[in-house]
Amino acid sequence: MKAKHQRLTLGILAVVAILGAALLALSALKDQAAFFYAPGDVAGKPLPLGKAVRLGGMVEKGSLIRAKDGVSIGFKVTDGKAVVPVRFRGVTPDLFREGSGVVAEGQFQPDGSFAADNLLAKHDERYMPPQMAGKMHKSESLEP
Amino acid sequence: MLHALANPARFLKIARPLTPALFWGGLALTLFGAWAGLTQTPADYLQKDSVRILYIHVPTAWLGMGGWSGLAVACLSYLIWRHPLAIVAARATAPVGAVFAALCLITGSIWGRPTWGTWWEWDGRLTSMLLLFFVYIAWIALARADAERGGDGRIPALFGVAGTVLLPIIRYSVVWWNTLHQGESIGITRSSIDGSMLWPLWFTLSGFSLLFCGIVLMRMRALLAQQKVEARLRRRAAQ
Numbered sequence: 001m002k003a004k005h006q007r008l009t010l011g012i013l014a015v016v017a018i019l020g021a022a023l024l025a026l027s028a029l030k031d032q033a034a035f036f037y038a039p040g041d042v043a044g045k046p047l048p049l050g051k052a053v054r055l056g057g058m059v060e061k062g063s064l065i066r067a068k069d070g071v072s073i074g075f076k077v078t079d080g081k082a083v084v085p086v087r088f089r090g091v092t093p094d095l096f097r098e099g100s101g102v103v104a105e106g107q108f109q110p111d112g113s114f115a116a117d118n119l120l121a122k123h124d125e126r127y128m129p130p131q132m133a134g135k136m137h138k139s140e141s142l143e144p
Numbered sequence: 145m146l147h148a149l150a151n152p153a154r155f156l157k158i159a160r161p162l163t164p165a166l167f168w169g170g171l172a173l174t175l176f177g178a179w180a181g182l183t184q185t186p187a188d189y190l191q192k193d194s195v196r197i198l199y200i201h202v203p204t205a206w207l208g209m210g211g212w213s214g215l216a217v218a219c220l221s222y223l224i225w226r227h228p229l230a231i232v233a234a235r236a237t238a239p240v241g242a243v244f245a246a247l248c249l250i251t252g253s254i255w256g257r258p259t260w261g262t263w264w265e266w267d268g269r270l271t272s273m274l275l276l277f278f279v280y281i282a283w284i285a286l287a288r289a290d291a292e293r294g295g296d297g298r299i300p301a302l303f304g305v306a307g308t309v310l311l312p313i314i315r316y317s318v319v320w321w322n323t324l325h326q327g328e329s330i331g332i333t334r335s336s337i338d339g340s341m342l343w344p345l346w347f348t349l350s351g352f353s354l355l356f357c358g359i360v361l362m363r364m365r366a367l368l369a370q371q372k373v374e375a376r377l378r379r380r381a382a383q
Binding site for chain 2: 004007008011014015018019021022023025026027029030033034035036038056093094095096100103119120121122123124125126127128129130131132133
């Protein structure tokens, strides 16, 4: 075997090993690298109480309640497996609306609800003009 | 074909006319794509006009990662075939890729503020892209230190290959982990961006890619010229 071919074999082996390492890192860090808890992740398990965590999912349609003071809201976050009620007081991001994604930062309460002190809007990977979106699915705005 | 190009004299003969063609062609495509993206496409149903930054953000992300792929291929072929031109290509690519990775982080941050409601979050996609930027900086520092100590570039070449581990992590971070960043919009066969909004992206993508190649060729020619000057000075000092 020529030295060049030996190096070529080593190089290919190295690339395979690197891809394997990436796969291992991706699957091993699955829990630690999660940006938020989904409602299904905490259902039926002891709640991470007294810790600042993030809760992410979809804002359930028809669950948004606005308090009379104008800045407090309540809504339900769901991932299709479980539902967590969330309370929040403050300014919501522009893209926050029912049927859309949200990541709430705050703490779980002993009663199973979630008190958020910050909201982030999560949007999906679909982009389309308004007239098309109107046909495909209604996105309800916070505006009355 | 690659072996024929590995001859610096032949490479320079081809690179000289190719550089301005790539640069000006890329600039024209980019400017047209940016103009079309700003004026000729409908706004998004949810994000309104802020969606238009994707015509810049997506190409910079693609080239930030594509730059490292090119650097890694150059490093690997340097290690295997010992072509002196390969390590020159890697050294020419690194700062350009780093700039594009930084542009991707900056435009992403500007986009995140009005849509997500935050400039920065430590989610899987954002963090792994920031790591890639740091790895670029580390590679540049290592390659310089190696050159200064008279090394043959084998150590940065090894690091260049090893750094590739980040690319699949960035690519699949939004698939395997739950992140604030949305999933992949553009696949090989289909795209979740509506066609009426998608087409200027092909112009900015190809335009930025040509610009990238043009700048890399420019830097390669400068590095080769510098090597020539240094070799000549050494010869003169030895006489």
